[in-house]
Amino acid sequence: MLPVTSSRNIDKNIYCNIPIDNPKEIHKKVVSLIRDHFSDQQEFSCLDAGCAQGSFLYLLKNSLPDKQIHMTGLDIHKELLNILKENIKEAITIEASLTEKNCIKSTYDAITCLGTFSIFDDFKEPFENLYSSVNEGGILLITSEFNTFPIDVIMRYRDVRNSPSSWEKGWNIFSKVGIENLLSSHEADFEWVDFKMPFARAPHQEDPMRTWTIQTNENSFQQVNGAGQLVNQSILKVTKKRSKI
Numbered sequence: 611m612l613p614v615t616s617s618r619n620i621d622k623n624i625y626c627n628i629p630i631d632n633p634k635e636i637h638k639k640v641v642s643l644i645r646d647h648f649s650d651q652q653e654f655s656c657l658d659a660g661c662a663q664g665s666f667l668y669l670l671k672n673s674l675p676d677k678q679i680h681m682t683g684l685d686i687h688k689e690l691l692n693i694l695k696e697n698i699k700e701a702i703t704i705e706a707s708l709t710e711k712n713c714i715k716s717t718y719d720a721i722t723c724l725g726t727f728s729i730f731d732d733f734k735e736p737f738e739n740l741y742s743s744v745n746e747g748g749i750l751l752i753t754s755e756f757n758t759f760p761i762d763v764i765m766r767y768r769d770v771r772n773s774p775s776s777w778e779k780g781w782n783i784f785s786k787v788g789i790e791n792l793l794s795s796h797e798a799d800f801e802w803v804d805f806k807m808p809f810a811r812a813p814h815q816e817d818p819m820r821t822w823t824i825q826t827n828e829n830s831f832q833q834v835n836g837a838g839q840l841v842n843q844s845i846l847k848v849t850k851k852r853s854k855i
């Protein structure tokens with residue numbers, strides 16, 4: 611049994627019940643970045659870390675049918691990996707925690723880690739685990755809430771309707787400046803690709819932590835959650851440079 615101190619138990623229940631063919635809007639943007647990066651390549655490998663039931667890999671496979679993509683999904687919950695395997699038979703699955711050193715044994719042309727970093731209290735260790743597994747010339751794409759102010763935020767929350775209620779992880783926000791400092795010691799190019807919800811979403815009655823949108827002066831569809839946070843997601847795109855010969 612893996613240590614689960616760095617994960618959220620609620621993810622298993624939530625994602626077991628979300629259909630694999632129900633892609634998130636930000637996943638579509640990530641697919642378009644992968645499409646652009648590998649436009650000249652017929653074949654490449656992709657690891658989705660924190661893959662849940664596999665909805666991103668499912669979208670990637672169906673969005674790029676002309677490419678041969680060697681797919682791997684990594685997650686801490688075996689039940690979620692089983693759903694991925696049922697739907698994408700050729701995918702390799704890895705049950706591991708991204709916070710454990712050497713959790714990834716191979717290297718990949720593309721690595722994605724979507725909506726998962728906000729669970730971790732530290733950015734560096736899971737980042738290094740992922741970055742060290744990217745092939746030269748390959749890309750690492752991380753989606754999360756990132757802070758434009760130089761402030762890292764750690765969150766704990768609980769639903770008081772559950773008794774006894776336990777504190778859940780998630781919704782941590784790492785500052786872009788702190789991440790840029792970390793990236794400066796790597797042979798990598800990076801860019802922030804901002805993401806905005808393209809349509810309105812209503813609050814979810816049963817789960818107040820599922821984001822919905824409100825209208826503000828700056829944003830017609832500002833995402834918020836039941837902790838009163840403004841949720842501003844970006845995609846961090848890191849390209850590993852090829853070493854000079």
Ligand SMILES: C[S@@+](CC[C@H](N)C(=O)[O-])C[C@H]1O[C@@H](n2cnc3c(N)ncnc32)[C@H](O)[C@@H]1O
Nearest residue numbers: 616617621660661662685686707708724725726
């Ligand atoms: C909020 S969900 C995001 C799922 C999916 N990537 C998406 O964007 O829809 C976070 C995922 O990370 C997984 N996870 C949580 N802690 C983890 C850890 N320490 N190592 C690997 N996966 C973890 C959860 O099981 C869950 O599938």
